[in-house]
Amino acid sequence: MGLIEDGEKYLVQNYGRLKVAFTEGKGARLWDQTGKEYLDFLAGIAVTNLGHSHPKVAEAVAAQALKLVHTSNLYYIGPQVELARWLVDHSFADRAFFCNSGTEANEAALKMARKWGAENKDGAFEIVAAEDSFHGRTMFSLAVTGQKKHQKGFAPLVPGVRIVPYGDAAAVEKALTAKTAAVIVEPIQGEGGVRVPPEGYLAALREICDREKVLLIYDEVQTGMGRTGRLFAYEEAGAPPDIMTLAKALGNGFPIGATLANEKAASALGPGSHASTFGGNFLACAAALAVVREFEEKDVPAMAREMGQYLRERLQEVAADLDCVQEVRGKGLLLGMALDRPGQPVVNDLFEDGVIINCTAETVLRFVPPLTITREEVDEMIPKLRVALEKLERS
Numbered sequence: 001m002g003l004i005e006d007g008e009k010y011l012v013q014n015y016g017r018l019k020v021a022f023t024e025g026k027g028a029r030l031w032d033q034t035g036k037e038y039l040d041f042l043a044g045i046a047v048t049n050l051g052h053s054h055p056k057v058a059e060a061v062a063a064q065a066l067k068l069v070h071t072s073n074l075y076y077i078g079p080q081v082e083l084a085r086w087l088v089d090h091s092f093a094d095r096a097f098f099c100n101s102g103t104e105a106n107e108a109a110l111k112m113a114r115k116w117g118a119e120n121k122d123g124a125f126e127i128v129a130a131e132d133s134f135h136g137r138t139m140f141s142l143a144v145t146g147q148k149k150h151q152k153g154f155a156p157l158v159p160g161v162r163i164v165p166y167g168d169a170a171a172v173e174k175a176l177t178a179k180t181a182a183v184i185v186e187p188i189q190g191e192g193g194v195r196v197p198p199e200g201y202l203a204a205l206r207e208i209c210d211r212e213k214v215l216l217i218y219d220e221v222q223t224g225m226g227r228t229g230r231l232f233a234y235e236e237a238g239a240p241p242d243i244m245t246l247a248k249a250l251g252n253g254f255p256i257g258a259t260l261a262n263e264k265a266a267s268a269l270g271p272g273s274h275a276s277t278f279g280g281n282f283l284a285c286a287a288a289l290a291v292v293r294e295f296e297e298k299d300v301p302a303m304a305r306e307m308g309q310y311l312r313e314r315l316q317e318v319a320a321d322l323d324c325v326q327e328v329r330g331k332g333l334l335l336g337m338a339l340d341r342p343g344q345p346v347v348n349d350l351f352e353d354g355v356i357i358n359c360t361a362e363t364v365l366r367f368v369p370p371l372t373i374t375r376e377e378v379d380e381m382i383p384k385l386r387v388a389l390e391k392l393e394r395s
Contacts, residue, residue, distance in 0.1 A: 003033065018351060025052025028370050028377050030356070039381055040356045046190065046222050046334065046368040049249035050294055057252045057290045064286035072277060079285035086292050090231060092240035093260035097269070098280030102221030102247030103136030105257035108274055109243045110140050110184070112261060113215050116268035117181030121213060124181040128214075130166035132192035132361070135184065135219055144184055147192070167197035169204035176208070182215040182243075183208075187233035190222035190368075193361030194329055194336025202237035215242040215265055221257075222334065225249035226295060226371050229305035229332030236331075254287035256280075301332075304371040307378070308332040311367060314382045321386075324393045333373070337365040341392070349388040355381050 003021050022038075024031045028051055030038045043049065050057065064079070071077065084096040097108055110127060117124030129135070129144035136142065142151055143158035146166070151157060160179075164171040172183055183205060189195040202218075209216040218241040223233035225246065230236050232244065242265045247257035257279075278284075294300065312328060315337055319325035326338040339346075343359035350357055360366045369377075 020351075027051040028373050036354065038351075038354045038356050039377060041367050041369040041373075041381060042356045042358055043368055043370045044253060045248070045358070046227055047248045048253050049225055049227065049300065049371045050252045050291060051370040051372045052253075054252055054290075054294070056294055057254070057287050060286045060290035061254060061283055064282050068282050070278070070281055073275065073279065077280060077282060077285065079282055079289055080280035083280075083285045083288050083292070086289070087246075087258060087260055090292075091244065091260055092234075092262065093244065094263040095261055095266040097259040097261075097266075097274070098285070099257040099259070099276045100255045100278055100284070101136075101257045102219075102245060103138050103141050103257075104276065104279070105221065105245035105247050105259045106135045106141040106144075106184075106219060107138050108259040108269075109217050109219075109245050109261075110144065110182070111274055112243060112259065112265055112268050113182035113184075113217060115273060116215060116265055117179075119268060121181065122178070124179045126160045126162060126177060126180045128162045128164060128172055128175045128180060128183045130185050130189075131163055132166055132189055132195065133184075133186055133219075134189070134191035135186075166192070166195060167201055169201055169208060172205060173208045173212075176212050176214060180212070180214050182217050184217040184219060186219045187223050187237070188228065188331060188334060190334065190366070191360050193338070193364040194334060194366055196329055196331060200237075202234060202239040206239035206241075209242075217241055217243040217245070219245050221245055221247045222368075225291070226301040226304050227332055227334050227368070229301055229308055231295070231301050233331070250291065251284055251287040252291045254284055256284035256288050300371050304332040307371070307373050307375070308335065310375055311335060311369075311373075311378050314378055315367070315385075318382060318386050318389065322389050322393055324389065330367075333367070333369060333371055335367045336360070337367070339363045339365065339392075343392075345395070346385075346388045346392050349391060350384060353384045353388070355384050 020032050022030045023033050028040050114125050131146040133146040135145050140158045143161045146163045162175045164175050243261045315328045343365045347359050
């Protein structure tokens with residue numbers, strides 16, 4: 001049997017995998033086990049922001065692996081402290097907690113908020129979240145994910161969660177009670193269909209949370225690390241949170257998550273209140289340090305702004321000629337093309353033609369290439385997209 005057949009036999013079948021196994025990657029290119037080349041506009045779902053197999057990240061991980069891999073968080077870890085200092089220096093935060101994924105980062109943020117509510121707001125525990133949001137698949141992060149399809153079969157969910165329409169600050173304010181500990185939102189919804197909230201939404205949430213003494217949590221797992229053209233998406237709104245979660249691109253593919261918080265929120269998690277055996281380990285932090293240094297040296301968020309504008313213009317050119325395209329939306333290199341029908345056939349046709357994207361919310365084609373994508377690579381993708389969309393429209 002081949003690798004794919006063995007995978008179908010031995011792996012839990014909880015993913016709808018395409019029948020391909022990639023063996024090599026460089027920049028925005030991938031090659032499968034047959035040698036076929038693909039142009040990657042998905043980047044591991046907004047993860048490899050510096051491109052595949054970035055040499056400085058690979059070198060940092062290899063060098064660290066030769067020195068020390070693991071000791072645990074019973075002791076101080078040099079690269080972890082250095083990474084925490086960098087993230088604090090470049091954000092609103094005062095402190096950082098490290099884990100292994102975005103879901104874990106959100107779980108830590110939610111536990112931090114509940115612990116803060118228990119100690120500082122007369123036992124407040126409720127969380128207000130948004131419709132169509134996605135925050136992860138552990139039981140607490142699933143409970144605040146505003147998509148019923150992900151929650152089906154996992155009841156009873158963690159109680160104390162109120163779901164309100166995304167982009168509606170008044171609905172958030174109305175949902176608050178004396179028992180509300182925190183509000184959690186994505187600055188731009190990724191899995192929910194690349195949905196950008198109205199201007200002033202985050203600033204309004206900041207004002208409401210300050211007035212009502214509620215913590216504000218931003219899930220920047222997908223929007224963070226330069227994806228929207230800023231290091232963090234909240235910067236453009238000028239409305240910092242109390243807690244922010246990161247993962248995905250922080251390690252450029254090496255698993256690492258981070259929960260950043262101001263002193264007020266972070267002080268809730270004292271010794272023994274939360275932990276992660278592998279969180280902030282030597283290898284993960286070495287990878288992330290290589291990433292953030294490259295971001296600083298090359299001004300990668302500026303690259304995302306420039307190429308995001310170019311990709312948007314090219315997508316809009318295609319959209320103008322096709323009735324099946326409703327709009328192009330997003331910021332930076334987090335872009336969505338909303339269709340009037342399911343988009344998976346386009347994903348499949350592009351895949352056969354050597355281009356990788358995906359479809360989210362059933363009808364939104366998502367484009368999240370490496371932030372190092374070039375104009376030439378965009379120009380290579382666009383004609384293939386046009387062909388796939390014209391086929392969809394004829395059908």
